[in-house]
Amino acid sequence: MLLRSLHPAAVAAGDDIPDAVTIDGEVLSRSDLLGAATSVAERIARAERVAVLATPTATTVLAVVGCLIAGVTVVPVPPDAGTAEIAHILADSGAQAWLGAAPADATLPVVPVRKHARSWHVYPEPDSGAIAFVLYTSGTTGAPKGVLLSRGAIAAGLDALAQAWGWTAKDRLVHGLPLFHVHGLILGVLGPLRVGSPLVHTGKPTPAAYAAARGTLYFGVPTVWSRIVEDPAAAKELAAARLLVSGSAPLPVPVFERLAALTGHAPVERYGMSETMITLSTRADGERRPGWVGLPVAGVATRLRDEHGEPVPHDGESIGGLQVRGPMLFDGYLNRPDATAECWTEDGWFRTGDVAAIDADGFHRIVGRESVDLIKSGGFRVGAGEIETVLLGHPAVAEAAVVGVPDTDLGQRIVAYVVPRGEPAPELAGELISIVAEQLSVHKRPREVRLVDALPRNAMGKVQKKTLMQPSN
Template identity: 50%
Template sequence: MSPLFPALTEALADPDGTAAHRSALRFGDRSLTYGELAASAAPLAARVGDADRIAVWATPTLETAVAVVAALLAGVPAVPLNPKSGGGELGHIVADSAPALVLAAPGDRLPDALASLTRVDIDVRTEGPAPALTPAPSPAPDTRHLADESPALVVYTSGTTGPPKGAVIPRRAVATTLDALADAWQWTGDDVLVHGLPLFHVHGLILGILGPLRRGGSVRHLGRFDTAGVTRELSGGATMLFGVPTMYHRIAESLPDDPALAKALGRARLLVSGSAALPVHDHERIAGATGRRVIERYGMTETLMNTSVRADGEPRAGTVGVPLPGVELRLTEEDGTTALEAYDGESVGEIQVRGPNLFTEYLNRPDATAAAFTEDGWFRTGDMAVRDPDGYVRIVGRKATDLIKSGGYKIGAGEIENALIEHPGVREAAVTGEPDADLGERIVAWIVPADDQAPPSAAELADHVAERLAPHKRPRVVHYLDVLPRNDMGKIMKRALAHD
């Protein structure tokens, strides 16, 4: 297939050319041009090229970006490791994926769970041109004929229903997803992306690092998200911001007292949120203060990106837009095979997708791989949604945790959460279901109040929801919390709530 990173390939071929001098990556005060990225990644690619698979200690640093690029240049699948994972989880991933090496930044202390792996320190060259590749390593980086189905990454899922599974993501899926997003977002080499997402997952790594590199543009990583960094980078030439709802919530909370942040966000060409639903209340606060609307996209580890609000489309709060080019999407009835044809904004079905964006398999799990697909090749996402008349998709929750069957109705937790957050006394909200002898399931709200000394009453919240949605969607039980449990990507861990 064609190179994943044309600008990097050009820099490798012509170290003194224009492409080599373009800015590629910046993490804090450390940065690399495409030439310097080539100078760092090409020798590393040659060094790891004989490995069947490698692990990358995925800290939010230049070293992680260089290591993953080197693996892709060499055609060796990379397994990003979350530095916050416990020893048991890391041990499972290492045993399951069997990497030959672990790549890490010099000085990084690795846990005992990785002691069996040969360590390779990542040498980042922040000065100088790419090394001459004559005679070139055999085969030369990114010039071997790599099949579209060649595995690029093995990314482990969150493991909410058992040990994490390794989703094998082929080069085909990386390239087609990034190109489809380029079409949807009018994303070009002139764009400068800023984000502060972790680099062990699809959002931060594939979209946030590999995306700009595929376009020949640049990325500025904050290392750790804060609103001051967002203000600085968007005021200094960045054109796009990627974040998760937790980040945008912090932005929305800061805007009333931070005119510089509002001005910086107003300069952005595109504000994108993903990995979980962004509450409508935060959408409206950001739009009101900045004149810019956040757009949402929808994807997951196994599918990369499925849908997005387009840059030239209507940035409608509460939706994830329309299917990306090349992606087929359908909703199905409870049997998982009968297509739900309604475009009425009310009928709930499971999202199933088919297209070149999909993963190949769960590593070493043929049973799980087979169960994830229908007989005719549709991937069962487990996400529940409705479709508006114009095709916009609105996700209402996960089939396992967010679809509540109460009083004969199928109810999505997401719309109730959005209604609750519109109440001035609610800072954050999550909704689950629990068994009820009469209703089948009753709706349970988990609330972080705006003022913990004077939280809104359960009756007040029930009336608030009933007025905005329908009486059968009101919460029957309300729990008050100091904070909602979230994972590293900002997703609420509802299974933890259910066991509180």
């Protein structure tokens, strides 16, 4: 059973969890969840696919759980999505209705979620190969693609994380992440419902909200952890936790170190994507190394390949395209057979599109995306991510993005865009170039540092490096 902590027999026996989910100021017990979600299932059981406007509310949780009970595929829609994006998601997915809340100009039928309705009908467990979600990518390279995730893949991914993180029903998970992607929805809602640990969703992931939640397990993205370390009083309240987990983007080394100093917990870093869920992670009982995302989780195998498809040595320095295999991978892109075929090798490995290094002990370090973060300069293969890590270690640097721009001599010239903290000293650019040459190597130094007020980002907050690589920049 995918949501095994909601097993009807356990609820019928009176084995309740009074605070199974706390979200948007509402507290739902395990029996509340099962009864109300089963009532939702009765209303949409004949549907194939429905859209859910994924606000951080009890309505969203009940809508998702109701669909999973009934075996109906969920299409989560970002609540801040524009009209064109929503129209694309609805048309591409073939969603038949909105379940719960809907945009003001909704054209599809709207099926309400009644939080106080109850049903105790028992539905058979759907096949593990049934598609549970169509998750849409951020669309950084064209229209968002629908990622097909099966029930079996989700179960395998969550069980692997429970093993890696020692996650049990005794934990209390806290996070304030959006509910329309893998991190906040699948890990952050379905994870506790599978493991049986209570969930506290803080609405917004503020330092004060995290400090007040009294959890044992916390999820956050680097921006959340950066704000927490800037509030030492709030950070120290997390010392009583068991595990702090960071994901969705690389955690700057200074934030890692400051978080460890303030809380006594070196954060767990992990790596994944919509298509793979989480495939790499440091362990609750293992080494946690700043800038590294650890080892493959249970059932996952990885390898590195260069641009010619040849193996890359696992020496911790050589970088190559990361390829993975495992039971938690997606079933393909909806309506995109060509895109699906393109991302798999002939021998069955998924091309992540990310560049990584692996050391002799199997520890992984993600360098960035092959399309924008693998820089070929002067005959060397350089990862933008490792340069950015060094730059972010300087106290005068707030943000950094490194790109390769065309150069007639070097092939690509390494250029760093830096957002300084406060008014920069005149010598900052030269100082940053020297630090990279000293800490990494001379050939990895930026040939130019450009100080800017802000970095271009998309709606998901990801830096748009292709914009920085354009000639006008």
